[in-house]
Every structure is written in structure tokens, then in C-alpha cells.
Amino acid sequence: xxxxxxxxxxxxxxxxxxxxxxxxxxxxxxxxxxxxxxxxxxxxxxxxxxxxxxxxxxxxxxxxxxxxxxxxxxxxxxxxxxxxxxxxxxxxxxxxxxxxxxxxxxxxxxxxxxxxxxxxxxxxxxxxx
Numbered sequence: 520x521x522x523x524x525x526x527x528x529x530x531x532x533x534x535x536x537x538x539x540x541x542x543x544x545x546x547x548x549x550x551x552x553x554x555x556x557x558x559x560x561x562x563x564x565x566x567x568x569x570x571x572x573x574x575x576x577x578x579x580x581x582x583x584x585x586x587x588x589x590x591x592x593x594x595x596x597x598x599x600x601x602x603x604x605x606x607x608x609x610x611x612x613x614x615x616x617x618x619x620x621x622x623x624x625x626x627x628x629x630x631x632x633x634x635x636x637x638x639x640x641x642x643x644x645x646x647x648x
Contacts, residue, residue, distance in 0.1 A: 548642030550612035553577030
């Protein structure tokens with residue numbers, strides 16, 4: 520029993536040590552309607568994904584959104600040096616999925632993406648935690 524607890528403790532510590540610097544909760548820039556959200560970015564296997572955990576209106580008050588709980592980011596890969604690519608980002612306000620890139624600089628996450636040759640700057644997201 521003691522060995523199992525010790526092994527579990529090392530597994531948790533190992534996972535924490537391997538956590539990607541982009542993991543955490545991020546506040547998006549306001550969309551076309553002035554709404555913004557909190558995206559929880561985590562590991563999804565060897566890749567990175569993000570889920571909308573909370574939505575806010577232009578006044579900063581929480582919204583009950585049907586998009587809460589939906590994946591916003593998936594299949595993103597850490598390319599090193601704060602660069603992420605190979606993944607997709609879904610924009611709820613336009614209901615479009617963009618082939619995307621992200622750039623992490625400190626507590627700022629730049630998000631950009633393209634669909635059918637049309638590119639969109641998703642702005643700079645700020646770290647909540």
C-alpha cells in the first residue's frame with residue numbers, strides 16, 4: 520500500500536513537472552458582439568486543447584451561454600519557443616473553425632487562424648490563472 524501511494528505521488532509530481540506553460544485559464548479578447556470568455560487550456564493526450572468554461576457579456580457580467588463546456592481549441596502542438604500550431608480554434612461568434620497558431624509570451628497568448636484563405640486575428644488573450 521505504501522509503495523502504491525508513493526508511486527501515485529511521483530506520478531502526480533511527474534505530470535506537474537511536464538505541464539505545458541500554456542496550460543491554465545485564459546481570458547479571450549471580446550468577440551464581434553463584445554462578449555468574452557474564459558478558456559481552460561489543458562493537455563489532451565500529447566496535444567493541447569481548450570474548453571470554454573465561462574462566458575461574459577460586454578458589461579463583464581457572466582452569461583448563460585450554450586457554448587459553455589464546448590471545445591474551443593483542439594489538436595494544438597507545442598512547437599517550442601512559445602509557438603503552438605497544427606491545431607484548430609472554433610470561434611463561437613462566427614461559428615467558424617480556423618486552422619490556428621498561438622504564440623505565448625509571458626501571460627499573453629496571441630491567437631490567429633485561417634479558414635478557406637480568410638485569416639482572422641483572435642487577439643491577445645490574458646492569463647487568468
